[in-house]
Amino acid sequence: MKLTFSQAINQAFIDAMKSDEKVLCLGLGATDPKGVFNTTSGLEKLFGSQRVFDIPTSENAITGICVGLSIGGYKPVLTHQRLDFALLSLDQIINNAAKLHYMFGGALNCPIVIRMIIGRGWGQGPTHSQNLQMLFAGIPGLKVIIPGSAQDAYSQLRASIESPDPIIFLEHRWLHNSFSEIKLNHSSLDIREQSTVKEGSDITILATSYMLPESIKAANILEKYGISVEIINFRCYYFEPDEAIIKSLKKTKRLIIADTAQDCFSISYTLVEKIKNKIHLGSDKYSILAMPSVPEPTSYYLTKNFYLNYQDILNQVFKMLDIKNNFIEETSLDTIKHDIPGEWFKGPF
Amino acid sequence: MKLTFSQAINQAFIDAMKSDEKVLCLGLGATDPKGVFNTTSGLEKLFGSQRVFDIPTSENAITGICVGLSIGGYKPVLTHQRLDFALLSLDQIINNAAKLHYMFGGALNCPIVIRMIIGRGWGQGPTHSQNLQMLFAGIPGLKVIIPGSAQDAYSQLRASIESPDPIIFLEHRWLHNSFSEIKLNHSSLDIREQSTVKEGSDITILATSYMLPESIKAANILEKYGISVEIINFRCYYFEPDEAIIKSLKKTKRLIIADTAQDCFSISYTLVEKIKNKIHLGSDKYSILAMPSVPEPTSYYLTKNFYLNYQDILNQVFKMLDIKNNFIEETSLDTIKHDIPGEWFKGPF
Amino acid sequence: MDENFRIRKILDMQELNIQEIKNLNYKLLMVMKRIREVELSISKEYKNQEIRCPVHLSVGQEAAAAAIALNINKTDYSVSTHRGHAHYLAKGGDLKAMISELYGKKTGCSKGKGGSMHLIDKEVGFMGTSAIVGNSIATGTGLAEAAKLNSKGQISVIHIGDGALEEGVFYESLNYACLKQLPAIYLCENNFYSVYSPLKVRQPPNRDISALAKAIGTKFSYKCKGNDPVNAHNIVQKAIYQCRNNYGPIFIEYETYRWLEHCGPNNDDNLNYRDQKEIADWREKDPIKILERKLTQKESKDYELYKVYIKNEIAEAFQYAKDSKPPNYIEAFTEIYSSK
Amino acid sequence: MDENFRIRKILDMQELNIQEIKNLNYKLLMVMKRIREVELSISKEYKNQEIRCPVHLSVGQEAAAAAIALNINKTDYSVSTHRGHAHYLAKGGDLKAMISELYGKKTGCSKGKGGSMHLIDKEVGFMGTSAIVGNSIATGTGLAEAAKLNSKGQISVIHIGDGALEEGVFYESLNYACLKQLPAIYLCENNFYSVYSPLKVRQPPNRDISALAKAIGTKFSYKCKGNDPVNAHNIVQKAIYQCRNNYGPIFIEYETYRWLEHCGPNNDDNLNYRDQKEIADWREKDPIKILERKLTQKESKDYELYKVYIKNEIAEAFQYAKDSKPPNYIEAFTEIYSSK
Ligand SMILES: Cc1ncc(C[n+]2csc(CCOP(=O)(O)OP(=O)(O)O)c2C)c(N)n1
Ligand SMILES: Cc1ncc(C[n+]2csc(CCOP(=O)(O)OP(=O)(O)O)c2C)c(N)n1
Numbered sequence A, B: 001m002k003l004t005f006s007q008a009i010n011q012a013f014i015d016a017m018k019s020d021e022k023v024l025c026l027g028l029g030a031t032d033p034k035g036v037f038n039t040t041s042g043l044e045k046l047f048g049s050q051r052v053f054d055i056p057t058s059e060n061a062i063t064g065i066c067v068g069l070s071i072g073g074y075k076p077v078l079t080h081q082r083l084d085f086a087l088l089s090l091d092q093i094i095n096n097a098a099k100l101h102y103m104f105g106g107a108l109n110c111p112i113v114i115r116m117i118i119g120r121g122w123g124q125g126p127t128h129s130q131n132l133q134m135l136f137a138g139i140p141g142l143k144v145i146i147p148g149s150a151q152d153a154y155s156q157l158r159a160s161i162e163s164p165d166p167i168i169f170l171e172h173r174w175l176h177n178s179f180s181e182i183k184l185n186h187s188s189l190d191i192r193e194q195s196t197v198k199e200g201s202d203i204t205i206l207a208t209s210y211m212l213p214e215s216i217k218a219a220n221i222l223e224k225y226g227i228s229v230e231i232i233n234f235r236c237y238y239f240e241p242d243e244a245i246i247k248s249l250k251k252t253k254r255l256i257i258a259d260t261a262q263d264c265f266s267i268s269y270t271l272v273e274k275i276k277n278k279i280h281l282g283s284d285k286y287s288i289l290a291m292p293s294v295p296e297p298t299s300y301y302l303t304k305n306f307y308l309n310y311q312d313i314l315n316q317v318f319k320m321l322d323i324k325n326n327f328i329e330e331t332s333l334d335t336i337k338h339d340i341p342g343e344w345f346k347g348p349f
Numbered sequence C, D: 001m002d003e004n005f006r007i008r009k010i011l012d013m014q015e016l017n018i019q020e021i022k023n024l025n026y027k028l029l030m031v032m033k034r035i036r037e038v039e040l041s042i043s044k045e046y047k048n049q050e051i052r053c054p055v056h057l058s059v060g061q062e063a064a065a066a067a068i069a070l071n072i073n074k075t076d077y078s079v080s081t082h083r084g085h086a087h088y089l090a091k092g093g094d095l096k097a098m099i100s101e102l103y104g105k106k107t108g109c110s111k112g113k114g115g116s117m118h119l120i121d122k123e124v125g126f127m128g129t130s131a132i133v134g135n136s137i138a139t140g141t142g143l144a145e146a147a148k149l150n151s152k153g154q155i156s157v158i159h160i161g162d163g164a165l166e167e168g169v170f171y172e173s174l175n176y177a178c179l180k181q182l183p184a185i186y187l188c189e190n191n192f193y194s195v196y197s198p199l200k201v202r203q204p205p206n207r208d209i210s211a212l213a214k215a216i217g218t219k220f221s222y223k224c225k226g227n228d229p230v231n232a233h234n235i236v237q238k239a240i241y242q243c244r245n246n247y248g249p250i251f252i253e254y255e256t257y258r259w260l261e262h263c264g265p266n267n268d269d270n271l272n273y274r275d276q277k278e279i280a281d282w283r284e285k286d287p288i289k290i291l292e293r294k295l296t297q298k299e300s301k302d303y304e305l306y307k308v309y310i311k312n313e314i315a316e317a318f319q320y321a322k323d324s325k326p327p328n329y330i331e332a333f334t335e336i337y338s339s340k
């Protein structure tokens, strides 16, 4: 079954809501004609307006209301069209949802999923584009899921909805139209499991979110030149590296972390140290590719060279393998402008 | 002049408010009989209720109101009795204060100081004890100041008030009663400057906040055994290591970072990597001492062995210097209970 | 029926509705007295430095809790704040588990992890308290939505203080509850202070807060003046009836007064942040004394027995708490997640 | 005085108070028409994909802005939202700098860093807009406090939409403004929708929002029905007078309607989230047409000239924006702090 990322989210909702009538879907625009970039389209018709509904612009209370619903036996999935809006609800997320299970000695648990969409490009600007994953990943009690593919969108959302713990589910806006062959299956998924999406022997890339397709693009180019890249889809922000990562690094002994968040105090730094506690990596054997630690400007001209893409990955691989590349030119013939995910995008949102 | 940390804050307010009539002091309890642990006592009498005032329990709006005051020409200093309460205002802090200067192309600037007090012990529990410095330190546009001594309390608060940028000023509750000789001087202080408080040759400790007195205690004990510790008061959370740090490490070649925040995605990890970009440190030559990555429990019994203190620092130094210590016993004769800063503390807050 | 058993039945919140005792005054008094005695015992014990967490006592404010106790069902929900002991007990929360929680023991209702500010007894629908002002308002509103979705006639009672009215989350939650006509009762104990701060430095002068709730969208809003327990009961009874019968959310302002310091075991009237005459006036309106004066002779005799009974019950609870094994510090590191 | 110069004077917000033109209708019309033409030009140009940021146009909603334009001083403050073009222009904001900002140029009012949702012109007291719903309400309230502390008779106008009323920050800010009697005007353009969502899925039915503001604590709250520019003007005039004369904060609800899609250059009536009859009714209430019909013959003649004038002015602004040098991408990394 070939689905876009958006369609996969939608399908996950349908399947989850069919299999468990306690699952609810709410958020600004959840029932509107655009259905949150088509991820919630049609759900109200299928499951009724008691289970699928629009909400007031009250991010803070709504988050606490979801907590209340969850301890009252429901499984709400709340969607924010931008992560930035969820900053209004950090008290409820950190002081309530994340702590509930712990601070009542296990008496309660809080099965909520909060989807947050991360914007990029087309003038999203400083308050519509922040990937503040570190705000959430650093809070014990939360699990932070950041799907990188349409398959993840489906299986990780299903697993998140079934999780008894609060989940922050970060969707990159530029992934919504990416598509792939999908198995409508999630039963075996450990929500903290990373996934190896491409095997290789020269270098390991831990790619998060939208950096996954960019990494794959880079790896495919590198393959032509005899460089074999292993790609791990780093799709859950847990600081303990899982086995796939350790196994991969034992083989390749070289690591690039490619992240869509900013460099400063990036979670990647913790990850590197935790990896190095398990396996030796010389200081020239790993590197972190992350966004600059500045707000995202709005102007088309100012975002030029602001985002990371497959070319940055190519350059980094060359550098780490100590290869003087003369074929990089060939790959810079892109015609798509840097501030849109593809020609299909015509603005404004 | 000998002052406690609290008195030093109070003095900084007095001197700042005298020298600039635009400085305001506001916060829950700013004018009450306890004066926020005596830090704001007497100010209303000196400067009037237009400049020193109590506020409604409206953390979010009040923060934005401070932003408005600041672009209207004032310099508000807002105090939260616990950092945890400030989570209600992260939208205003991150989407407004931190971005203002940047997103209006430099047209505005935002000279506000937000003091947040970090709780510990005596059953503060999961939502009255969080040091979430990483929430702020990772936001471009903010500067995060975390004073470790009474001198810092004075000079860093003065420098913060004079800063044209928004400052998050983190005060550890357990420092309020610590005291020292103080120079009422701040004019030469670069707000991002770290300070070397003790010279030594064997190992460098970057100590933050309340870990500073604990580190000094450890260093004094170690001195008796011929181990020479250099201590740098890491009092501004900037990710680029400053010269004092690099200079020190060139000498000692060994680093401990002692932090009052939790380990998981701690900013220390970024710092280590940034340091290693400038100077080689073998993987057994540095270590991070930080709090466990779990919520802080309330019970006296559960917080036993939860906090870090000078003993943890001693042990870590021994470990890194490869010394089998048989004198550690001697130092564990403390009679003060682990959940209070000193005998003077009788609860409840 | 032997006295002790009768009293025990009264203490069991489920039984309170059976109207074993016909006199409302007496029933209210019993609930209030028990709460007061618990609070005073905590106050007394606190000095021994074995209760090592902040406590916010309800002495003087017991009537609102008692009004709820007499009218709520076990299957209903309630949530409260930092000052939650009375509401926990009113909902039928386990006393031993509460006292043990204050002592940081594993037998505590939150296994020592939450302390006085994090009480819970899921068995009786008491769904937790929060140490963050306003925080549990949203949770309680969500429970009201769960109640509505369940269609079993449950309601959700949200205990708050006057300070919580200043948090945006109160307004957002009430807007939501009105929009969706949720069975929620927002019961605000207006004790005129938030810590040391009087209303006048926090809210516009002479604002009628029940009118405010109405303007936000509740169909019914009530105001209960002057710490009157019978009035409180009657209003709460009516409100719960309306709430169960789909009149949507209801707001109740209950005027009251705190006798001890905001946080801690002591009287702090020496700090003079409250007017001496104001204090004296409110002391006059002690809801317990008022009702004690109204007891019949027969009831007074019962009441003497009852007082002995609760004294014993409370002593037992404290003993239980003190005797309970402390948790191992390792347990601090468990139950952060409920799954792997 | 030659026509062009006279019109230029009218366009200068400082001069508007000089009452060069006696007829209120005509003055309101001039301001509104200019705003509309700017917005329509943006709509038209957007298709060329050179304006590469979200835009929220005010077509249909111009009257509230015009009412402010005619009554506010340059030394007063104002702040607005994502839909801020009209308010920026009403306060006297520089047109060229605004259009350049949309084109992401360095000559933009925010040097290209902020885009359409972050307009500023400090020179005329327009202190910024925010892309976060409700966010600038608090900022504007703080500016009102600064105004009060300055004691120079300034006021602060806070432009908001009906959706912003759902954010707790609105309530917290208004509570604060009432408490401290700040000279703030909260001017809410109720266009009945937040993105595609009608009021009924967001707020309790038939709630009177100006009554809500009054219950929070304003002395005066006004409601202006049906997109009537003259009524809007009179209410705003009165409110500003009261606000300057220490009656504390004032809330104004101004009913209006958005003609184009929530975000973007197009009409989206084909999506059917709004009733066709509702749309038609509101189109009837076009504040510009209504006033155009009321012009005298002499004014109509002037108006024709005026239209030519603004057409040129706008064309010039677009040309200026297009011709402006793009910023170097390196500038993305500057001015994060205003100190080292
Ligand atoms: C968000 C937040 N801000 C501030 C505090 C500090 N605080 C604890 S209790 C309290 C007073 C609240 O007053 P009120 O709601 O009237 O309750 P009362 O204590 O009078 O019962 C405050 C301000 C807090 N716990 N949470
Ligand atoms: C905190 C936050 N939540 C959601 C959004 C998404 N959003 C942008 S504009 C808008 C509509 C606001 O409606 P209203 O205040 O009525 O203004 P209007 O667009 O009708 O002028 C929304 C929900 C946002 N920008 N910020």
Ligand SMILES: [Mg+2]
Pocket (backbone or CB within 6 Å): C161, C162, C163, C189, C190, C191, C192, C193, C194, C195
């Ligand atoms: Mg109170």
Ligand SMILES: [Mg+2]
Pocket (backbone or CB within 6 Å): D161, D162, D163, D189, D190, D191, D192, D193, D194, D195
């Ligand atoms: Mg609207």
